[in-house]
Amino acid sequence: MKARRNRTAFILAFLSPAVLLYGLFVVWPLAQAFYLSLFRWRGVSAKKTFIGADNYIALTQDDAFHIALKNNMWLLFVGGSCLLVLGVLLAHGMQSNSRGVRFLRGLYLFPQVISLVVVAIIWQFLLNPSYGLASKGLEKVGIHGYGQPLATSSQALTAVGIAFVWYAVGFYVMLFSAGLKQIPEEIGEAAQLDGSAGWHRFWKVTWPLLWSVKRISTIYIVINVLNIFALVWVMTEGGPNRATETLLTLLYRTAFKESAFGYGTSVAVANFAIAMILAAILMFIYRRSPEERRA
Amino acid sequence: MKRFLTALGLTLFGLTIVVPLVWVLISSLKSGAEIFSTPWSLPSGFAIQNYENAWKKEGIGPSFLNTLFVTLATMAILIPVGSMAAYIFAKYPFRGSKILFGAFLGGMMFPNFLIVIPLYFLLKSLSLYDTHTGLIIAYVAYSLSFTIFVLTGFFQALPNELAEASELDGCGHFGTFWRVMLPLARPGLIVVGIFNAIGLWNEYPLAKVLLNSSEKRTLPLTIVDMATNQQYSSDWGALFAGLVIVMLPVMIVYWFFRDRIHETMLAGAVKG
Numbered sequence: 082m083k084a085r086r087n088r089t090a091f092i093l094a095f096l097s098p099a100v101l102l103y104g105l106f107v108v109w110p111l112a113q114a115f116y117l118s119l120f121r122w123r124g125v126s127a128k129k130t131f132i133g134a135d136n137y138i139a140l141t142q143d144d145a146f147h148i149a150l151k152n153n154m155w156l157l158f159v160g161g162s163c164l165l166v167l168g169v170l171l172a173h174g175m176q177s178n179s180r181g182v183r184f185l186r187g188l189y190l191f192p193q194v195i196s197l198v199v200v201a202i203i204w205q206f207l208l209n210p211s212y213g214l215a216s217k218g219l220e221k222v223g224i225h226g227y228g229q230p231l232a233t234s235s236q237a238l239t240a241v242g243i244a245f246v247w248y249a250v251g252f253y254v255m256l257f258s259a260g261l262k263q264i265p266e267e268i269g270e271a272a273q274l275d276g277s278a279g280w281h282r283f284w285k286v287t288w289p290l291l292w293s294v295k296r297i298s299t300i301y302i303v304i305n306v307l308n309i310f311a312l313v314w315v316m317t318e319g320g321p322n323r324a325t326e327t328l329l330t331l332l333y334r335t336a337f338k339e340s341a342f343g344y345g346t347s348v349a350v351a352n353f354a355i356a357m358i359l360a361a362i363l364m365f366i367y368r369r370s371p372e373e374r375r376a
Numbered sequence: 377m378k379r380f381l382t383a384l385g386l387t388l389f390g391l392t393i394v395v396p397l398v399w400v401l402i403s404s405l406k407s408g409a410e411i412f413s414t415p416w417s418l419p420s421g422f423a424i425q426n427y428e429n430a431w432k433k434e435g436i437g438p439s440f441l442n443t444l445f446v447t448l449a450t451m452a453i454l455i456p457v458g459s460m461a462a463y464i465f466a467k468y469p470f471r472g473s474k475i476l477f478g479a480f481l482g483g484m485m486f487p488n489f490l491i492v493i494p495l496y497f498l499l500k501s502l503s504l505y506d507t508h509t510g511l512i513i514a515y516v517a518y519s520l521s522f523t524i525f526v527l528t529g530f531f532q533a534l535p536n537e538l539a540e541a542s543e544l545d546g547c548g549h550f551g552t553f554w555r556v557m558l559p560l561a562r563p564g565l566i567v568v569g570i571f572n573a574i575g576l577w578n579e580y581p582l583a584k585v586l587l588n589s590s591e592k593r594t595l596p597l598t599i600v601d602m603a604t605n606q607q608y609s610s611d612w613g614a615l616f617a618g619l620v621i622v623m624l625p626v627m628i629v630y631w632f633f634r635d636r637i638h639e640t641m642l643a644g645a646v647k648g
Contacts (some may be wrong), residue, residue, distance in 0.1 A: 091549040092468050099461035100476070101521055107483055108518035110494035122586040124497075171389060174382040181383075187634045188390050191397065194630040194637075195623040196578030198596040199470070202603045203396050212412045212612075214399055236530045249393070252641070259642050297645055308487045315562060315600050329489050329576060336493050337585065356487070 118350045122343035129343075136347035147346065148323050149331040150355075152238055153306060156327070160242045161302040167246070168253030168298065169291070173283070177253070177263055186258065189251035197248065201315035204244040206230065231317055234324040241313055241325050248312065249305060253298050260294030261287070287347075296367035299362050307356045328352040397623075402618035411451060411612045426613035427621070430602075434611070436618045438591060439598035446508055446594060447576045450515040457516065458523035459565060463553055467522065467539065477528070483521030484644075492585050498639030499586060506588040514582055519572050526571075526640060530564030531557065567636045574626050576636075595622045 118137070121130045140146045171189070175182045192200055207213050210232050230236040264287065272286045309356040310329040314321060319326040319334065328348060336345030403411050404426055406419040419622060431437040467475045495514060496505070504510030534557060542552045558565075580596040593601075599615075599622050606615050630637060 087549065088468065092464050092470060095460040095464045095553075096476075098457045099480075099524065102457065102513070103466055103480060103483070103518045103520050106480070106498070106514055107491065110487070110491035113494035113498075114491050136537075167389075169387065174386050182386075185386055185390050187631065188393055188637070190634070190638070191393055191627065191630075194574055194578075194626050196580065196596050196626075198580045198621045199599055199619055200579070202599065202615075203400060205603065206400075207396055214396070214416065217416060251393075252645075255638060255642060258643060281500065282638060296560065301645065304485075304487070308489070311596075315580075315603070329487070332489060333585075339403075342493055342497075346493050353486055353490050371419075 082152065093280045111322050114346050115296055117343055118347035120343040123340045124342050132343075136344050137351070139344065140347055140351055145323060145361065146328075146329055146351075149328045152325060153309075153327050153355075155238060156309065157244055157303065157306045160245050160306065161299070163242075163372065164245045164249055164302055165295075165298065167250050167259045169288075169307060171250070171254045172257035172261055172289075175258055184252075186255065187234055191246045191251070191255050193251050197311040198315050200244060200248045201312045202246070204240070205316055208240055217316060227365050234321050237317055237321060237324045241316055244316065245306075245312060252301070256298050256301075257291065260291045264290050292367060299363050299367075303356055303359045307352055328355075400619050400623075401615055404613065405621045406613060406616075408612050410611070411616070423613055426611075428619035429611060430617040431623060432612055434602050434618060435590070435593075435598055436595070436602075436621055438644065439593050439595045440621065442508070442592060443577060443595040446512055447573055447574070449508070449512050450576055451573060453512070453521055454516045454572060455520050455565060457570060458520055458568070459527050459558065460553075460559070461520070462527035463522045463531050463557065465528045466534075467536070467557075469535070477524075480521050480524050483518070484525065484558040488518060488582060492582065495584050498568070501584055505586065506592065508592060511583060511586050512593075514586060518582070522644065523568050523572060526568050526644065527561065527564055530561045534560050563636075566635070567640050570629060570633050571637060571640055574630065577626055587603070 119131060121132050121135070122128070171350055175186060207215050210216050210227055210229050219225075219227050228236070232238040268286065268290070274280050307328065310333065311325050312325050313325050313330050314333065317325045319330040329352065332345050332348040332352070335341045335348060402419060405422050405424075406426075407421075407423050409419075410419060431440075461480075465473060499510040499514070501507045503508070504513065538556055538560070539552050542556045543549075547555060578596060579594070580600070581592045584596055587597065590601075599618050602615050602618050606612060
């Protein structure tokens, strides 16, 4: 009996600091986020007006929200495709454990460990028309007429997308490398005996077997893209003319620049809901491995 | 031939990563005029002055110390609190412990920004807004999910017989944890520590929302400020030097522990 009580006391003592911190500073604000989004609220506690779903209705009619959503989707599909293609291509070329390959794998992850803020500033510099490497480099090879990509509505989002892919690609190379390593050697040998090689072998044998990595990486891409804030905010602040506005830069602007805290929270909840829906769709698409489906 | 093309492609892509980073390093040693006129060439001398300007005039020095303090203080709370909880989840299952563990893991799923507005008001009401204490508490709470997730895995891998033997020797629950299990989990503690430290060193959105006064700013806030103000004051050399000061420490730490960090990232991604 005493031992039992002892055990309970030990569990309580060891678990409560974590539970208290997490409960108070993560779970409680999370619950409040859903609650606050039902109010019109400018940050002064006395003037909190319950308006039900009005914030969400306003969102559906808000041009800024539409643009932000569209930009996020563009980054998701175009940027995400680039990440998947580059990730699997580079990982495919790196299937040895030689020194060079290990060195490169370490190198590709550099952008992931330096601050996103630094990544954003570096890309601002690279693309700068008067001294950036891009414009001077193009001049050297005889291409002139380099504009100001970050200040041009039609180019800014592409520029941000390139910076995002540059930053994130190492992670996906790592995921696909691990996935390729898990494919049993016998399968490769069997494919070789069947005369399957090159592109055909990759497409018919390897690619379907990367099923679990595809599931993980597409879900990560969804989370990553909907989480984009620092990169865009530092590079362009969502401009010019909202050309690079994303859901989270919109959230930040609405809440902390315009003090529309209730409305800002509804952007946050919408962002979360979109991520969950997309993740659920992906889970559904990749619900079973190809072997199971065939069986 | 195919082999050569593969190697060429891999190397070219590696260059797109390395060239910008090396360019920042080289530019940090150039005078302002050189940065503008010859961005592709090596510096003519070593303009160490840039680093002095960044550190003293532009406030990188104080921010460096702030970031160091916030990161270390967060770790000093996070690692004990996280490893204690992880130990319970791994070795002391109780009714509902799986659900509680799931609630902690859920924190890895949603973006920080979802709760940044309520958190901002919560810290204001506790008079912790614009304080390092507030930021540290927020960092600890946010980092618990990942920390507990990884450390639970490490504790689970330790054989139960060890704990039983040590209890027979008269060590209590705490003695077993402290003298036997914790030392064995040290590789896990180190890797989780490094992983968190890198993330905290770089953290921008929460610091941006939860801090205000310039003397409390962390490095990412200050470097962004510098970059924004350069359009007017234009000490480009100092800005490049500032960038090097922000990124070089994490790059060095990462390079030393890169294999362990890769494993942890993978474990977190695949199981999470």
